[in-house]
Amino acid sequence: MTDASATSFAFSSVPAKQQQLIQTAFTLFYRDSIHGVGINQILQETGIAKKTLYHHFASKDELILAVLAYRDEVFFNWYEQRIRHATSAEETVQFWFSALDDWFHNRVAELQEFRGCFFMHSAAEFTDPAHPVHQHCAQHKTRLSGMLSKHLGQWLDSRKAKKLADDLCLLKEGAIVCAQVQGNKKAARQAALIAQGLLITAH
Amino acid sequence: MTDASATSFAFSSVPAKQQQLIQTAFTLFYRDSIHGVGINQILQETGIAKKTLYHHFASKDELILAVLAYRDEVFFNWYEQRIRHATSAEETVQFWFSALDDWFHNRVAELQEFRGCFFMHSAAEFTDPAHPVHQHCAQHKTRLSGMLSKHLGQWLDSRKAKKLADDLCLLKEGAIVCAQVQGNKKAARQAALIAQGLLITAH
């Protein structure tokens, strides 16, 4: 599990109180935005003392980064295992958007109720590209695309694999926004159909 | 100008102080998120008295909605005039992504420095689909897609025009996220190439 992790962060080895803080903070941030939720609310929901929070995290920013790392681990691992057993580029694309569709329809308990992409939202709240939060969001997406590209590389040459992966990620982002902002539950299927055309040119 | 407006909101007929509040609020919200900016900061930047703000807006939420309406008008009108003179579906697609590319490269002064989609960000901060802010964001996107579909309808039957418009909007969202989160300035060109494949199936 730790080896398969996309980051050096291993949530399962974190102390229980820290885990609780991170998970609760994630739920609240994901629902009401990072700046819309104060640490006192997190403390109230968890019943944890403020001193304890500051024992584990030097600041709210540190907590936010830990929350990002946690979500990164959960999301990355889920997506990776969803496409892991694909046996062709075609099947990879199919699995890619099928996973997305399940997410939009709230069929993935570990990802919580769909409210869009937490990394997209966090990057929107911290728009300075130099801010650690923004950078973590960018890295998450780069890494996900890298994972997909590597997988496609089994069947395509690396240039084509990289290009297709980038295109699939662009489509993923588009579908997520359409699903979240407009409530369009068919966005994943829509993106999948667009992706069919990409496969023809990839071969 | 008012007739071409996508909404009943006409910013140019709004009192000067109100305009100033809205424009300054937009700049601050767009940079530091809606919840990350307090009204006192807006007042400090504008030099306007708090009583005046509450004379024009019943609450912060009302101010936010006015800011959305303002940005809606600016963005919608800009995008519409960018594709207005296209003489074919192909040229419409070309203009659609060329406009996006200019925006990403900060070549559109009226839209301010590119930091992603304000509606996407606002919907992320107000994730409850019933909230007026979220609804306004959704409506903005639905209307933009409708405008594009209507334009394409000059050359395609209405079903095909609608489908193509929806696909182009999905690609637009994807490109915006890639450009904003990962700083990928080539995202518009990338999306344009994907769109070429869509045109073949649209005819």
Place this chain on the structure above:
DNA sequence: AACAAAACAGACCGATCGGTCTACCTTAAG
């Protein structure tokens, strides 16, 4: 059992939050 680490309740700090209000000044309209 002794000690250290983790955790608790809660007070405190300076600052800010969104919003209300008084007293007064300036501008616009009739």
Place this chain on the structure above:
DNA sequence: CTTAAGGTAGACCGATCGGTCTGTTTTGTT
């Protein structure tokens, strides 16, 4: 000129913000 509308400075409200700290209890380790 008079009145109404728009606008100002700034005090105030209850609440919350992120963060610091004291004193005490609980839990974990040796």
